[in-house]
Amino acid sequence: MSEARSSDYDAIVIGGGPSGSSYAMTLARKGHSVLLLEREEMPRFHIGESLLTYTTDVLEQMGLLDRVAEGGFVVKRGIELTGTEGTFRRLDLGKVGEGRRGWTFHVERAHFDKILLDAAAETPGVTVLQKARVRKLLFAGERISGVRYTRDGEEHDATASFVIDASGRTGVIARGMGLRKTDDDLKMAAIFRHYEGLDERNNPATEGDIQLGLYEDGWFWAIPIRPGVISVGCLVPAEILRKSVPEEVFSRNLKRIPRISQRIEGTTVARDLTGENNFEYHCDTLAGPGYFIVGDAGCFTDPVFSGGVLLALTTGRRAAEESARVLAGEADEKEVALRYQNFFKTGYETYYRLIRAVYDNRYVSEGRELRVTPRHGGQRLAGAGWWGIQERLQATSGGPFDTSESIEHFWLVRALNGDFWSGDNRFFQRLREEKAWRLFDDFEPSYECPVHPGS
Secondary structure (H helix, E strand, O other): OOOOOOOEEEEEEEOOOHHHHHHHHHHHOOOOOEEEEEOOOOOOOOOOOEOOHHHHHHHHHOOOHHHHHOOOOEEEOEEEEEOOOOOEEEEEHHHHOOOOOOOEEEOOHHHHHHHHHHHHHOOOOEEEEEOOEEEEEEEEOOEEEEEEEEEOOEEEEEEEEEEEEOOHHHOHHHHHOOOEEEEOOOOEEEEEEEEEOOOHHHOOOOOOOEEEEEEOOEEEEEEEEEOOEEEEEEEEEHHHHHOOOHHHHHHHHHHOOHHHHHHOOOOEEEEEEEEEEOOEEEEOOOEEOOEEEOHHHOEEOOOOOOOHHHHHHHHHHHHHHHHHHHHOOOOOHHHHHHHHHHHHHHHHHHHHHHHHHHHOOOEEEEOOEEEEOOOOOOOOOOOOHHHHHHHHOOOOOOOOOOOOOHHHHHHHHHHHHOOOOOOOOHHHHHHOOOHHHOOOOOOOOOOOOOOOOOO
């Protein structure tokens, strides 16, 4: 539905990205009314183009996989990590374990997000208004009770039992209520462009794989987002980028990764160089009287392992499930808020620890194997870096993904596919021991996988 039929709803969602669409569909399918307000008109550009296999599982659970598959996106079956000397290792997603999906998609987010928002708009009970900008939160005492928004030059008030902040970095509730905390550990910034005319005959990697090029002070990505088109970009320390010419930084770092340079030979620029600051932040309070904060609105960190869409879909869906329990009188709102926050923090902090395991040291290559030189000795993982961690866990026999110990490799593949809520994942068990990699204030972990229950 694209026209407001009422001013009172069970829920109002601010933002029409994956987390907002996920919430709206989930709650409406339980018989509730939802008003979703998106400030832009879809499709609109958004960075973040590679999905995890668990993301595809969630899309299937929500009845959206066929729609996405019809979008003509590139199938992803592996991850290649490569270095400055042309050394590389490939992670085969098919080794995620018996009965689990071994493939997913790379997507053009403008198209992907529109598919999800269109599905939400077609769901009975959901009203989607695009080009609708929220100007003010409405309160009844300490409870958020609605919003004031403008659309087509007119101002409207709408009220609801719950207001959902799915506004991403804008953080209508997160920032409006002073809940957002800035994180300064990584301090990276991204610059990227799209190329067209991609010829797979120039590709030294496996067709469809994402490539992550690692070098001393950052990393490069190469993601085929549709046939013949590839997204290429790098993350560098923000301080370096501020003092430099972005084009020069991009060109210089691209030359450092020969396998990505070779892959884009003969292409032409389809989207000019664009920059994006990697604002890191989190909220320790993610639910309260009349509200939930979902997806990037509640936390954002480095995108190196492509977990953002999975976290958005799952937190949006979980917030809707908890909202429905309150609306049905089955649960107390304070109990629900705490349970949701523990769920959100478990997923995001586990993902954050995975990222810190990469960034905690700089990368060097030795012979045919990518490794790191630990900054400190002993058994601490902090300072050991990504490959140092793998060696200390005795998870490899020749490189980060080349291992004769199938159980360790099995857990690593799952970790990189979105196993963020698993209490049994031996790889994450070790990463969670590192106090230096904590993101949120103390919370009770929620080890209940929303994608593969019971695992």
